Amino acid sequence: MLKPEAASDAAGGEVPAVVSDAAERPPTIRSKTPQSVDEEKRSPPDWLAHECEELAEMVEQLEVERAAQPFEGLPGSLEEAQRRLHATQSARIHIQTIAATLTPTERPTADEVAGAELLEALRPKRGKGAGTEGAARLWRLLHLLAIYKAERSGHSRSAVQEAVHTANELLAVKLRVNPKTVGLWADQLQQAGKIEARSHHGEHLNPDTGEIETRVTGTLYAVALQPGHTARLTYHQLHHRHRRLDADRAVGRTAHRYVKRIKALYAAEKNMSESGTSYEGAAGDPEQIAVRVLQAWAVTPGGGAEFLDTRSSFDPDIFREEKKPSLQTVIYDLPLIADEQNPDRRRALVHHAAGSMAAALDDEHSRAYYAGLIWQAIKDGWKGLQALAAQLARLEIDCREWTGLRRPAALLAARLRAA
Numbered sequence: 001m002l003k004p005e006a007a008s009d010a011a012g013g014e015v016p017a018v019v020s021d022a023a024e025r026p027p028t029i030r031s032k033t034p035q036s037v038d039e040e041k042r043s044p045p046d047w048l049a050h051e052c053e054e055l056a057e058m059v060e061q062l063e064v065e066r067a068a069q070p071f072e073g074l075p076g077s078l079e080e081a082q083r084r085l086h087a088t089q090s091a092r093i094h095i096q097t098i099a100a101t102l103t104p105t106e107r108p109t110a111d112e113v114a115g116a117e118l119l120e121a122l123r124p125k126r127g128k129g130a131g132t133e134g135a136a137r138l139w140r141l142l143h144l145l146a147i148y149k150a151e152r153s154g155h156s157r158s159a160v161q162e163a164v165h166t167a168n169e170l171l172a173v174k175l176r177v178n179p180k181t182v183g184l185w186a187d188q189l190q191q192a193g194k195i196e197a198r199s200h201h202g203e204h205l206n207p208d209t210g211e212i213e214t215r216v217t218g219t220l221y222a223v224a225l226q227p228g229h230t231a232r233l234t235y236h237q238l239h240h241r242h243r244r245l246d247a248d249r250a251v252g253r254t255a256h257r258y259v260k261r262i263k264a265l266y267a268a269e270k271n272m273s274e275s276g277t278s279y280e281g282a283a284g285d286p287e288q289i290a291v292r293v294l295q296a297w298a299v300t301p302g303g304g305a306e307f308l309d310t311r312s313s314f315d316p317d318i319f320r321e322e323k324k325p326s327l328q329t330v331i332y333d334l335p336l337i338a339d340e341q342n343p344d345r346r347r348a349l350v351h352h353a354a355g356s357m358a359a360a361l362d363d364e365h366s367r368a369y370y371a372g373l374i375w376q377a378i379k380d381g382w383k384g385l386q387a388l389a390a391q392l393a394r395l396e397i398d399c400r401e402w403t404g405l406r407r408p409a410a411l412l413a414a415r416l417r418a419a
Contacts, residue, residue: 106157107147107150107157107225108225108226108227109143110139110140110143110144111140112227113143113194113224113225113226113227113229114136114139114192114194115227118192118194119133119136121192122134122135122136122139122188122189122192123136134185134188135184135185135186135188135189137175137185138171138175138182138185138186138189139185139189139194139195141171141174141175141294142164142171142189142195142221142223143223143225144291144295145164145166145223145294145295145298146161146162146164146221146223146225146298147162147225148295148298148299149162149163149164149298149299150162150225152299153299158226159225159226160224160225160226160229161222161223161224161225161226161229161231161232162222162223162225163220163221163222163223163233163234163237164220164221164223164298165200165217165218165219165220165221165242165243165297165298165301166218166219166221166294166297166298166301167218167219167255167258167297168182168183168186168218168219169255169256169259170255170258170259170262170290170293170294170297171294172259173259173262173263173290174262174287174290174291174294176266186221193224193229193230193231194223194224194231195221195222195223195224195231196221196222196231196232196233197219197220197221197222198219198220198233198238199216199218199219199220200216200217200218200219200220200238200242201214201215201216201217202214202215202217202241202242202243202245203215203245204245204246205246215245217242217243217245217301218242218243218255218301220233220237220238220242222237242301243301243302244302248302252305253302253303253304253305254302258293258304258305258308261308262286262289262290262293262308265286265289266286268286268367268368269286269368285347288347289307289308289351292304292307293307293308307348326356326360326396327357327360327361327392327393327395327396327399328392328393328396329356329360330353330356330357330360330392331389331392331393333349333352333353333356334353334374334377334385334388334389335385336349337349337350337353337374337378338378338382338385350371350374350375350378351367351371353370353371353374354367354368354370354371354374355367357370357373357392358370361408361409361412362409363409366409373388373416374388387419391412391415391416391419392412394415395408395411395412395415398411
């Protein structure tokens, strides 16, 4: 409370002196501005009320500033923590939704639709591929995509076929064969009546000439879902606008970019295996990532980027590509990853956390290494997670305060080896 030392003279209108009970707070000295002159003309109750309002505003501002100060080892704000939690939950829901429809049980399987006789006929009898499944590999993949598309689109379980838009380059990188081999296998399946494949075309604006051109957007497949059915593409399916080619190219949603990224994941997997380090989905399991991309593309042609770029978002309002991730976000994610019991979802979460570490340390080519660190920490239990979190927190402080630190990734590796 503020107490007047003396009452003002009624005739003189003199302003009483004011002191604070808080000894550490120095008195406020006001200059004789026009505003302060007006204040001197107020009656004591009005003046005191005005001072109390100012003090209340000051206290409120101090409380706001105090609340905004981050606690050590915690998010910079509760809003940041809530956004991260919501992002993780969104990712889990997204992956769970996909996993829920991977293997429907109430539709005929790929082998049942094709028949044992056809599957045997598709096996190469001589040459380099003798003894392998041959075109049956492509058939099973296309059937998987068709089932996934049918389930996600809510189509009847008695449907006899499904149309799937995809890119042969993506099919080839998943099967680890040449795109020409995919074309040869597709011809065999088409002759057997299990699929019909045609190139799909769409309009593209040539930025150099300003003219509308016709370009290939991908390959359209009709895939049989019931035994004895001969797959046929309809006029509507062939002329439907499956992709907005200009928009997809503008943001990098192209088969060429996806194939390049998947091949990089395969290369990382090979390097890890050659070095004797257990890969165990370190980069998100390239085989499964390729399937996820193909499934996403089958539902929304051009889709699948969220499984290849760790800084892209399941919810674009939460993860922003232009915002560089921090090591603090990885620290928050470690307990959530450890608590995840589903192996498929855990691999995806590790993949994203490793990508965040690589981006935060400007070390994009070492994602597999960082994923391996996370897997090892999970294997070691809570003690391992706490040790990794402590090293990341220490490194983040060093990066912020050590202006001459050029290779934070090397510093982290050295500290982990010493520990």
